[in-house]
Amino acid sequence: xxxxxxxxxxxxxxxxxxxxxxxxxxxxxxxxxxxxxxxxxxxxxxxxxxxxxxxxxxxxxxxxxxxxxxxxxxxxxxxxxxxxxxxxxxxxxxxxxxxxxxxxxxxxxxxxxxxxxxxxxxxxxxxxxxxxxxxxxxxxxxxxxxxxxxxxxxxxxxxxxxxxxxxxxxxxxxxxxxxxxxxxxxxxxxxxxxxxxxxxxxxxxxxxxxxxxxxxxxxxxxxxxxxxxxxxxxxxxxxxxxxxxxxxxxxxxxxxxxxxxxxxxxxxxxxxxxxxxxxxxxxxxxxxxxxxxxxxxxxxxxxxxxxxxxxxxxxxxxxxxxxxxxxxxxxxxxxxxxxxxxxxxxxxxxxxxxxxxxxxxxxxxxxxxxxxxxxxxxxxxxxxxxxxxxxxxxxxxxxxxxxxxxxxxxxxxxxxxxxxxxxxxxxxxxxxxxxxxxx
Numbered sequence: 001x002x003x004x005x006x007x008x009x010x011x012x013x014x015x016x017x018x019x020x021x022x023x024x025x026x027x028x029x030x031x032x033x034x035x036x037x038x039x040x041x042x043x044x045x046x047x048x049x050x051x052x053x054x055x056x057x058x059x060x061x062x063x064x065x066x067x068x069x070x071x072x073x074x075x076x077x078x079x080x081x082x083x084x085x086x087x088x089x090x091x092x093x094x095x096x097x098x099x100x101x102x103x104x105x106x107x108x109x110x111x112x113x114x115x116x117x118x119x120x121x122x123x124x125x126x127x128x129x130x131x132x133x134x135x136x137x138x139x140x141x142x143x144x145x146x147x148x149x150x151x152x153x154x155x156x157x158x159x160x161x162x163x164x165x166x167x168x169x170x171x172x173x174x175x176x177x178x179x180x181x182x183x184x185x186x187x188x189x190x191x192x193x194x195x196x197x198x199x200x201x202x203x204x205x206x207x208x209x210x211x212x213x214x215x216x217x218x219x220x221x222x223x224x225x226x227x228x229x230x231x232x233x234x235x236x237x238x239x240x241x242x243x244x245x246x247x248x249x250x251x252x253x254x255x256x257x258x259x260x261x262x263x264x265x266x267x268x269x270x271x272x273x274x275x276x277x278x279x280x281x282x283x284x285x286x287x288x289x290x291x292x293x294x295x296x297x298x299x300x301x302x303x304x305x306x307x308x309x310x311x312x313x314x315x316x317x318x319x320x321x322x323x324x325x326x327x328x329x330x331x332x333x334x335x336x337x338x339x340x341x342x343x344x345x346x347x348x349x350x351x352x353x354x355x356x357x358x359x360x361x362x363x364x365x366x367x368x369x370x371x372x373x374x375x376x377x378x379x380x381x382x383x384x385x386x387x388x389x390x391x392x393x394x395x396x397x398x399x400x401x402x403x404x405x406x407x408x409x410x411x412x413x414x415x416x417x418x419x420x421x422x423x424x425x426x427x428x429x430x431x432x433x434x435x436x437x438x439x
Contacts, residue, residue, distance in 0.1 A: 001071065001072075001074055002071075003043065003071060006071060006074050007039070007040075009074070009076065009085075010036060010039065010085060013076050013083060013085070014083055015036050015076065015083050015084065015085045016035070016036055016082060016083045016084070017033050017034070017035060017036060017080075017082055017083070017084040017085075018033070018034050018035075018036055018038070018039050018042065018069075018084070018085055018086065018087065019031050019032075019033050019077065019084055019085070019086040019087075020032045020033070020034065020042065020047060020067050020069060020086070020087055020089050021086055021087065021088045021089065021204070022067055022088065022089045022090075022091055022102070022104070023102075023103045023104055023204060023337065023339060024054050024055040024057065024103075025055050025057070025101065025103060025337065025340075025408065025411060025412055025415060026055055026283070026337055026415065027103065027204070027335075027336065027337030027338060027339070027340070028055070029204055029207075029208060030054055032047060032049050032067060033084075034047060042067075042069055042087075043069055043071065043087075046066040046067055046068040046069075046092060047066060047067050048064060048065070048066045049065060049066065049067060050063045050064070050065075051063055051064070051065040051091070051099075051101075055415060057091075057099075057101050064094045065091055065092060065093060065094070065099055066091075066092050066094075067089035067090070067091060067092075068089055068090050068091075068092055069087030069088075069089050070087060070088055070089065070090060071087070072198075073086075073087050073088035073201055074086070074087055075171050075172055075205075077171075078167060078170040078171065079167070079212055079216075088104070088201050088204070088205075090102060090104055090105055090108075091104070091105065100405050100407045100408060101407060101408050101411060103337050103339035103340050103343075103408070104197075104200070104201075104339050106339060106340060106343050106403070106404055106405065106408055107196065107197060107200060107339040107340070107342055107343040108197060109343075109405075110342075110343040110346050110347050110350075110403055111195075111196060111197060111346070113347075113350060114242065114346070114350065118244055118245075119242050119243060119244045119249060120195055120242070120243050120244075121195065121196040121240070121242055121342070121346050122193055122194065122195055122196065122240065122241050122242070122243055123193065123194070123195075123196045123199045123238055123239065123240050123342060124176070124190065124191060124192060124193035124194075124199070124238070124239040124326075125190070125191045125199060125203060125236055125237070125238050125239075125338075126188055126190050126235070126236060126237040126238075126239075127188065127189050127190070127191060127203065127206060127207075127210075127223075127236055127334055128181055128186065128187070128188045128223075128234040128235050128236065128334060129186070129187055129188075129210060129221050129222060129223050129234055129334065130143060130183065130185050130186050130187075130221070130222050130224075130227055130228070130234065131143070131144045131145075131157070131160065131185050131186075131187065131214055131219045131220070131221055132144065132185065132219065132220045132221075132222060132227075133219060133220075134218050134219060134220050139220040139222075141227055141228060142185075143183065143184040143185020143186070143228075144156070144157070144185050144219055145157045145180075145184060145185050156217070157180060157185075157187070160213060160214065160217050160219070161178045161179075161180075161187055161189070162178070163213050163216075164178070164189060164209060164210050164213045165178050165189060167209045167212075167213055168189070168191075168206060168209055171205055171209060173191065173202045173205060173206060173209075174191070174192035174194075175189055175190060175191055175192060176190040176191070176192045176193075177189075177190045178190070181232065182232040183228065183231045183232040184231070186231075186232060186234070189206070189210070191203065191206060193239065193326075196342045196346065199338070199342070200338035200339045200341075200342055203236075203334075203338040204338060207223060207334070222234075223333075223334035223335055224284075224286055224335065225282070225284060225286050225287045225289065225290040225333040225334075225335055226286050226287075226289035226290040233289070233290030233297055233333070234290070234333060234334055235290070235297055235330065235331075235332065235333050235334070236332045236333055236334040236336065237328050237329065237330050237332065238328070238329050238332055238341070238342075238345070239315070239326045239327070239328050240266075240326055240327055240328075240329065240345070240346075240349070241263075241325060241326040241327070242262065242266065246323075247323075248322060248323045248324075248325050249262050249263070250262065250263035250266070250325045250326060250327070251263075251322040251323070251325035253320075253322055257305060257314050257362070258314070258317075258322070258325050259314060259325065259327075262353060263325070263327065264358055264359060265349075265352045265353040265355075265356055265357055265358070266327070266349035266350075266352050266353055267303060267312060267327050267349075267352070267359050268352040268357035268358050268359040269348050269349045269350065269351040269352020269353065269355075269357055270312060270327075270329060270345060270348045270349050270352065271301055271302075271303065271311070271312065271359055271360075272348070272351070272352065272357060273348035273351060273397070273399050273400075274301060274311065274331070274348065274383070275301070275381070275383065275384060275390070275393045276348075276393045276394055276396070276397035276399060276400050277344040277345065277348055277394070277397070277399075277400055278331070278383055278384050278390040278393065278394070279384075279387065279390040279391050279393070279394040279412075279413075279416055280336060280337070280340050280341055280344045280394070280400070280412075281329070281331055281332040281333075281336055281341055281344070281345070282331060282332065282333055282336070282383075282387075282390065283333075283335055283336050283337070283387075283416065284333075284335050284387065284419070285386075285387050285419060285420065285423045286335075287333050287335065287387065288384070288385060288386050288387060288390075290333060291331065291383055291385075293368050297330070297331065298310060298311040298330045298331050298383070299367075299368075299382055299383055300363075300367040300375065300380050300381070300382055300383075301380060301381045301382065301383065302360070302362075302363040302367060302380050303327075303359060303362055303363070304362040304363050304364045305362065305364065306364050307362075307363055307364050307365065307366070307367070308330075309366050309367040309368050310330070310362075310363060310367065311329070311330060311331055311383070312327055312328065312329055312330070313327070313328045313330060314326075314327055314328070315328055329345060331383060332345075340404070340412070343403050343404070344400060344403055344404075347399060347400075347402070347403035348399065351399055360379060363378070363380065367380065387416065387419070387420050387423075388420050388424075391413060391416055391417060391420065394413060394416075395413055
């Protein structure tokens with residue numbers, strides 16, 4: 001929309017309030033609400049706010065920041081009774097430069113590196129979540145249905161998922177498909193392939209919409225990576241490719257996997273640096289309860305086509321649909337900040353392109369069934385086993401520091417180490433059951 005089209009829509013829907021959304025360092029949506037009469041001023045000059053209390057943003061003496069709405073993100077909020085529209089904003093510092101702690105700005109900076117070459121970064125995402133029951137204000141970690149993968153059973157589950165998809169489209173977010181996942185009460189909605197900045201905005205919005213619709217049915221939607229012991233975890237597989245104009249630069253029909261040299265370079269870069277960015281792709285203590293052998297989540301650093309135990313998969317596509325050529329990274333989960341996630345993965349891939357890296361041979365057998373000594377001889381490494389281990393790799397990564405900039409890199413590390421330290425001193429029910437009477 002042009003600015004004038006935006007204001008015609010505001011007038012048509014009799015909008016009274018504008019919500020200005022932005023992301024904190026963890027990927028949570030923050031909001032400042034202004035009356036509609038301030039909308040033109042906000043679009044032109046921005047709106048000042050105190051950033052000192054926003055996670056990872058700043059200290060007391062550097063609190064002044066301002067929000068600049070991105071007109072391309074305008075949307076009327078369909079569930080709002082107060083006739084509200086929203087923009088997603090970029091965060092600026094008092095010197096009128098992009099704030100170095102703004103995750104959206106970090107992604108834009110990394111995309112610029114690719115656009116200098118006349119190319120753009122495209123991503124699609126498979127967003128998984130559980131629907132749990134509620135008892136008034138208390139969430140009960142009990143799935144709301146008892147059906148499984150692709151099952152049609154459960155009229156309520158199907159109705160809720162369709163309502164979520166309907167709301168997404170009302171918000172201007174295109175989805176490709178929705179279905180029931182492996183776990184009881186687990187669902188997946190696939191967000192349509194688009195440029196990385198738009199998809200990150202869409203993920204931020206989609207998580208809000210899914211939670212809101214669940215509340216309307218007295219349920220709770222959770223993107224927690226491993227909410228139930230012994231059940232499938234929530235992942236967010238991301239499908240990636242690089243385009244130049246309308247031509248997919250990852251495609252080479254003559255190759256046995258359909259991949260170009262650029263795609264192989266990119267894939268090799270992600271494989272090489274994945275341990276360094278695991279604290280971003282799998283950012284919670286709980287994420288590493290999902291990344292264990294025996295479930296669909298990958299543990300071993302390898303790639304293939306038919307192999308769903310591989311970290312990176314090259315999906316098949318319809319006959320001669322070469323624009324669909326892509327690589328699928330399977331370790332990410334939906335708790336990740338999508339801006340930082342895409343920035344980190346893209347930068348890892350660009351490192352592979354810059355240094356002309358080539359990946360090892362593909363692995364098409366079930367890696368979970370290969371003995372550990374044979375894995376070593378094949379040169380197949382494993383992902384970090386905990387957030388602490390992932391942060392150790394992250395802290396030493398020159399690539400991640402370069403992708404995020406010194407300030408956000410250090411603040412992200414500090415926030416995540418604080419989370420690990422809090423977890424480390426907890427005493428769990430498992431420990432009571434295991435040790436209380438034994439020692």
